[in-house]
Amino acid sequence: FFLHPADRRERIVGDRGGHCQRSLRTMGCLVAKSSIGLELDLIEERIKSLVARKDEGALIELARCAQELRQALDNLVKRGASDVSNIRRIEQLADEILRSLEQRVTPDLIQRDDAARELAELRTVATALDAVRATKASTILEEAITKVNGALNAQDEAKARTPLMQIRQSLNRIVDGPSLAAHAAAVLDTAEAAHRQAPHSAKVADLLLKGLVELATKVMFFHAAWVVHPERVKAVRALATRLDELAERFVVVVEASWEPPLSPEVESLVQNYSAQLCTAAVGKTEAEIANRDCGAAFDHLQALQLVWPELRHRGDMALQVIGVLNGVRAVVVEDFMRATRAGDKAKAIEIASFAQRWQALRQGFEGLPPDPNGDLATFLKNGGKLSAFERHLDTLDAEFAKVAGADDGADGGRLTTIIQAFEAAVTIWASVFEKASQEQQNRLLGCCAALEAAAEAEAECCLAHSEAGERSGG
Secondary structure (H helix, E strand, O other), X not given: OOOOHHHHHHHOOHHHHHHHHHHHHHHOOOOOOOXXXXXXXXXXXXXXXXXXXXXXXXXXXXXXXHHHHHHHHHHHHHOOOXXXXXXXXXXXXXXXXXXXXXXXXXHHHHHOOOHHHHHHHHHHHHHXXXXXXXXXXXXXXXXXXXXXXXXXXXXXXXXXXXXXHHHHHHHHHOOOHHHHHHHHHHHHHHHHHHHHHOOOOHHHHHHHHHHHHHHHHHHHHOHHHOXXXXXXXXXXXXXXXXXXXXXXXXXHHHOOOOOOOHHHHHHHXXXXXXXXXXXXXXHHHHHHHHOOOHHHHHHHHHHHHOOHHHHOOOHXXXXXXXXXXXXXXXXXXXXXXXXXXXXXXXXXXHHXXXXXXXXXXXXXXXXOOOOOOOOHHHXXXXXXXXXXXXXXXXXXXXXXXXXXXXXXXXXXXXXXXXXXXXXXXXXXXXXXXXXXXXXXXXXXXXXXXXXXXXXXXXXXXXXXXXXXXXHHHO
């Protein structure tokens, strides 16, 4: 009778065994507990010492107790589940552990930075208790967590009520482009403040997201007020980036996604508008070039330059802009040469002044390759000399075409004019010879040959007169 209780039960069988057991109990000789009962005693002592503790080590031990209770219940089930008292005791011990888990779920825990980790540990223990309870411990624990979260959210939502009202007021004030610039940032500032007041409230997060959607809609609707101004475009880009960042934080609370983000929408609108403006400006500039109105063409290019930073990476747009810039330059050069040849000094000065403005405008189109013809003002300056040189050639051609002696006057006549033209041409030849065309060089050589021929003819004529005089005198 001093055998292990389980062995003792196995050896005393049949009616006689039952009779002996009853007799021994009556005599007080069978007082030893079963092994499971002793095991439960130890688990109970450990649970009582652990439930009052709130440290992480106690939670780990409670998890082990839950696993041991589950093992004890499995053993009882294997033996037929006839030991009702110990089964009931296991449930009671599981209730004590569950109560300890529920007591750990407090507002302080929920608001801690490591709340997710500790809640996960609590859920692990509760899941282990599910196997030894009629009602799931995990469900009861979730209800406790939900209850505490609800209370916290109610407090947070009360705090966030004022910021939410302020957001609504700011949104209502946005009715056009200027009011968008004035109140959009306030909406985001207040939304961020409201989220800080209720960081875990799905209700508040949902209301904030609706406010951001409305603000994004207004940004796109009033695009005409900002898309034409580079500084405003920059501000709206920053606004869209911040709005998207806030939205990404809010959707985590409501377990959703932020689609589509505002930033790509703003970027697409800016690019499309800039391309349309470029195409229109190029078309208008081409029309003014055909009319030889460089001033009007300049104005269209100046307007295009405002959005050029958005297009500088687009090769197709760069080619269009280079084409019209070269077209304006060609008209300027032609008009300048015409004025110079005509001796219209005032017109030439006016065109040269415009050339300086045009050069500054072209340099403002960042990203374009350098003008292969060089600086326009410098080119015109050199071109003016070349035009003057060509005018001197015209004078020489005209004088050489005259009949010798046809225009002799007080100033020395034809020969004097020729010499003056040659002297003027020589003074500027050093600065224009590299730019002079082959035709101009040939004309100069022809004038030199004509001068030599004229000089020889004049010399022969003088010699003939001298000989005739000598003969008549002799």
